[in-house]
Amino acid sequence: MARPNTKPVTLALLVLALLLAGVGYFGVGAGRQFAADRSFRPVRVPSPTAAPPGVAALLSAASAPPTQSRPAANPPVPTAAGVAAALAGPLGDPELGSSVAGQVFDARTGALLFDRRSQDSVAPASTAKLLTAAAVLSVYAPTDRFSTRVVAGAEPGTVVLVGGGDPTLSAAPAGQAPRYAGAARITDLASRVRTALHGVEVQQVVVDGSAFTGPGAAPGWDPVDTPSAYASLITAAMVDAGRDRADDEIRSAEPDLAAGNALADALGGASVSLGSAPPDGAVLGQVHSAPVDVLVEQMMRSSDNVIAEVLARQVAIATHRPASFAGAAEAVRAVLADAGIDIGTGMVDGSGLSVQDRIPAAALAGTLLASLGAEHSRLRPLLSGLSIAGWDGTLLDEDRFSGPAAIAAGMVRAKTGTLTGVSGMAGLLTDADGRLLVFSFVADQAPSEGPSRIAVDNLVAALVRCGCR
Structure with missing residues (x-):
């Protein structure tokens, strides 16, 4: 098709x-x-x-x-x-x-x-x-932006990536330009988290995608659409418009976990799972998307x-x-x-x-x-x-x-x-x-x-x- x-x-x-x-x-x-x-x-x-x-x-x-x-x-x-x-x-x-x-x-x-x-x-x-x-x-x-936060998890050594619906949040490594101009960067988010934790090691990254609900694929989408070069499942947390890495052609089969993996890598390695942020979790870091008109x-x-x-x-x-x-x-x-x-x-x-x-x-x-x-x-x-x-x-x-x-x-x-x-x-x-x-x-x-x-x-x-x- x-x-x-x-x-x-x-x-x-x-x-x-x-x-x-x-x-x-x-x-x-x-x-x-x-x-x-x-x-x-x-x-x-x-x-x-x-x-x-x-x-x-x-x-x-x-x-x-x-x-x-x-x-x-x-x-x-x-x-x-x-x-x-x-x-x-x-x-x-x-x-x-x-x-x-x-x-x-x-x-x-x-x-x-x-x-x-x-x-x-x-x-x-x-x-x-x-x-x-x-x-x-x-x-x-036109100048509004969408935020992605990391908050403290319920257990020591756990942080929660809270997806805010920023489609172009970038997993590009430090020193490499993001795929999308003006994109927020996972590396910046990780840097802020490390500063907030004062050296405490992160062992677990939980991804909270609860800002979006329902299925990740729409009625009338073909099974070959997700993942493909032109589409992925739609999740509140993702990097590089649903890719595993910024330079990938085919988008991710699990874009929410891809975002969690990108953060875990930037924090030095941690296990990644899906879950929910605690209601009182302290904000450890936050980044903002490109402006709405740019998106x-x-x-x-x-x-x-x-x-x-x-x-x-x-x-x-x-x-x-x-x-x-x-x-x-x-x-x-x-x-x-x-x-x-x-x-x-x-x-x-x-x-x-x-x-x-x-x-x-x-x-x-x-x-x-x-x-x-x-x-x-x-x-x-x-x-x-x-x-x-x-x-x-x-x-x-x-x-x-x-x-x-x-x-x-x-x-x-x-x-x-x-x-x-x-x-x-x-x-x-x-x-x-x-x-x-x-x-x-x-x-x-x-x-x-x-x-x-x-x-x-x-x-x-x-x-x-x-x-x-």
Whole structure:
């Protein structure tokens, strides 16, 4: 079963990416993804208070190609008839299959320019991460961080690692950069514990993951998903987004114990088990995650399923719901409903990895439109986390925006979604007249992965090529 791909995030890695493509797992090499994660730098575009920025402004903030053209000051408005005419040919591509849903909006006015089955529930694949990103940014400030604590255990020589839902806590050894930029480090946590213990030897590390509840895998996840290169079981304590070691390709079969083992190693060796922290255990050390806006960008840029699921649970915690798959889905649904975005009742996870996920296609474009407005400006990291066509993230690949669709390179910023039978994309683009458009397309009965992704690229490229008047 095909699963969402992850790609590098800077042009400097392009040559490395091409060299590693042949050793990929679902098309992506371990070294390639590790280098992508290590090289990530957040964009952190400021929130606007007036008109939304054009794609070019966002690209500029991301150190985009210098040839990127800027939108005109007052470009003409496309017409619905013009957009429909531009999309008619690409929509007829048999590689899209029999079920295509989508919308196109003018970003400046919010005018609907195209609608096809937008109220129908479709399988979103990884475009669902737009919804998780919007929800977590709605309930946390961009600068908020998640903490991981170590407290004294009930017995002498025992310490308890209390997972707080930090997905990128790093097990990288001292002197080695963490896999994820800005990540808290187990080595720092261990140093603080040693200082607090005044030389007392740690013989036992207990891992308390009670911040999260329910099963570690969602309904609709395939057994091969956990562990894999793109997913692990979801636990409150983990290191390096569910890996045993920072440079591993395949994620851990027991991410909570992997976190405990990393702490035990940093403390000089101790046995590790699962358990609970005593209610009155003294705090021996604490570290804090990267800020929420950075975690969102990391999740979006490489389409990281594990980070997405942990962030969805953080939405559940913030809204006083069980931090489980079901609780997280309900929390995301409720938070977005407060923002006027209806995602229906068909979401079962926060990443889009489940084949059971269903949402109205309108929720995707609606989320992007909300993030452009001043009323929901706190959602802005969602936009700066979108990949740039032909430049970074999941839109940098050998078959993306190539051939006739190459005209869209640098003109599109979007989130992709790919599962077996599903190809989708939602984002922003600048048309031939310099008008900023918001779009979403999902083909959830696509006959094949590669050709259907190209067909979706062609839909988007048709809008870039068109003045659509």
